Amino acid sequence: MEKEKIILTGDRPTGKLHIGHYIGSLKRRVQLQNSGEFDKIFIMIADAQALTDNFDNPEKVRQNIIEVALDYLSVGLDPAKSNLFIQSQISELTELTFFYMNLVTVSRLQRNPTVKSEIQMRNFEASIPVGFFNYPISQAADITAFKATTVPVGEDQLPMIEQTKEIVHSFNRIYGETLVVPEALIPQNGAQGRLPGVDGKAKMSKSLGNCIYLSDSADAVKDAIMKKMYTDPLHIKVADPGHVEGNMVFTYLEAFSNQQQLEAYLPGYASLDEVKEHYKRGGLGDVNLKKFLINVLEDELAPIRARRAEYEKDIPGVYDILKKGTEAAHEAASKTLSEVKAAMKINYFDDAELIKAQAEKYQRTE
Ligand code: TRP
Numbered sequence: 001m002e003k004e005k006i007i008l009t010g011d012r013p014t015g016k017l018h019i020g021h022y023i024g025s026l027k028r029r030v031q032l033q034n035s036g037e038f039d040k041i042f043i044m045i046a047d048a049q050a051l052t053d054n055f056d057n058p059e060k061v062r063q064n065i066i067e068v069a070l071d072y073l074s075v076g077l078d079p080a081k082s083n084l085f086i087q088s089q090i091s092e093l094t095e096l097t098f099f100y101m102n103l104v105t106v107s108r109l110q111r112n113p114t115v116k117s118e119i120q121m122r123n124f125e126a127s128i129p130v131g132f133f134n135y136p137i138s139q140a141a142d143i144t145a146f147k148a149t150t151v152p153v154g155e156d157q158l159p160m161i162e163q164t165k166e167i168v169h170s171f172n173r174i175y176g177e178t179l180v181v182p183e184a185l186i187p188q189n190g191a192q193g194r195l196p197g198v199d200g201k202a203k204m205s206k207s208l209g210n211c212i213y214l215s216d217s218a219d220a221v222k223d224a225i226m227k228k229m230y231t232d233p234l235h236i237k238v239a240d241p242g243h244v245e246g247n248m249v250f251t252y253l254e255a256f257s258n259q260q261q262l263e264a265y266l267p268g269y270a271s272l273d274e275v276k277e278h279y280k281r282g283g284l285g286d287v288n289l290k291k292f293l294i295n296v297l298e299d300e301l302a303p304i305r306a307r308r309a310e311y312e313k314d315i316p317g318v319y320d321i322l323k324k325g326t327e328a329a330h331e332a333a334s335k336t337l338s339e340v341k342a343a344m345k346i347n348y349f350d351d352a353e354l355i356k357a358q359a360e361k362y363q364r365t366e
Pocket of ligand 1: 157
């Protein structure tokens with residue numbers, strides 16, 4: 001039998017998802033889901049991981065479960081094709097984490113670049129909670145529990161996949177071929193991989209107020225682009241020559257727009273590069289470009305908003321979708337955990353051979 005193709009990925013429920021999440025990962029997930037190429041798809045709301053640095057704010061995590069679920073459903077993840085589930089409800093993930101901890105050194109975790117920068121961001125340097133420090137191992141449990149072959153994620157998650165691969169290799173070498181080596185799938189288009197905030201700051205973040213959320217109204221999106229988007233402070237009059245690098249309108253167009261949209265919304269240019277050339281020469285105004293970008297984003301966001309409105313009418317139904325997805329995820333993870341325990345020789349009561357052999361050893365021969 002061909003090896004099954006399985007997707008596992010997820011997000012921490014610490015806030016609503018924004019268009020950076022969408023272009024960096026969610027859109028691709030939906031395409032993969034609809035490609036029909038995958039045998040199983042698991043999409044996880046990583047609440048246990050969110051608690052590793054929000055342990056003192058459980059209400060925030062709890063409130064954001066439904067936000068992330070609505071975001072998932074509204075972008076087109078389809079519960080008939082993808083199991084949407086909640087991490088903390090799968091206790092097998094914690095057990096796997098505990099066993100994998102034996103296979104990773106403290107210095108290896110300290111070298112993880114994503115963890116390093118997160119420790120700085122959270123001012124954890126002086127006292128890192130063990131649970132937070134350990135989350136790459138828990139992420140390896142998430143991935144391997146489902147025998148995932150494919151993990152669609154943003155570029156920042158590559159160190160986690162590397163760590164997972166190392167754990168899989170160590171486990172299989174020591175205990176015998178049991179776990180599946182996963183591959184990360186990251187966006188090929190650089191602009192899509194790292195979408196900055198509308199203000200041009202490196203990252204979209206709630207605290208910086210520079211996000212466009214998937215759940216934002218058309219007016220809110222328009223305002224964010226018209227009033228907040230960083231363009232080129234030196235491009236004062238339309239006739240002035242403009243700068244394209246660091247200009248968020250171009251960065252976003254790079255990430256979101258396609259040729260048909262260029263023809264429909266900004267006719268007269270053969271390519272986005274020609275638009276850039278015109279802007280650099282001078283004579284192309286920010287407002288025209290911003291209107292183009294608003295149209296481009298609305299093409300993506302209007303259907304998402306409409307689907308969200310439908311699901312919002314039936315919130316208990318959304319929890320039910322999560323419950324069903326969690327049941328399916330539990331079944332898959334529990335099968336893997338049994339195999340792991342057998343490989344690690346901690347399946348005493350299931351091992352008739354062991355009991356028989358021990359019995360024979362202690363049998364008195366008269
Ligand atoms: N670390 C991911 C994030 O911050 C969330 C996550 C948890 C995840 N477990 C995962 C992603 C397993 C992919 C696979 O968004």
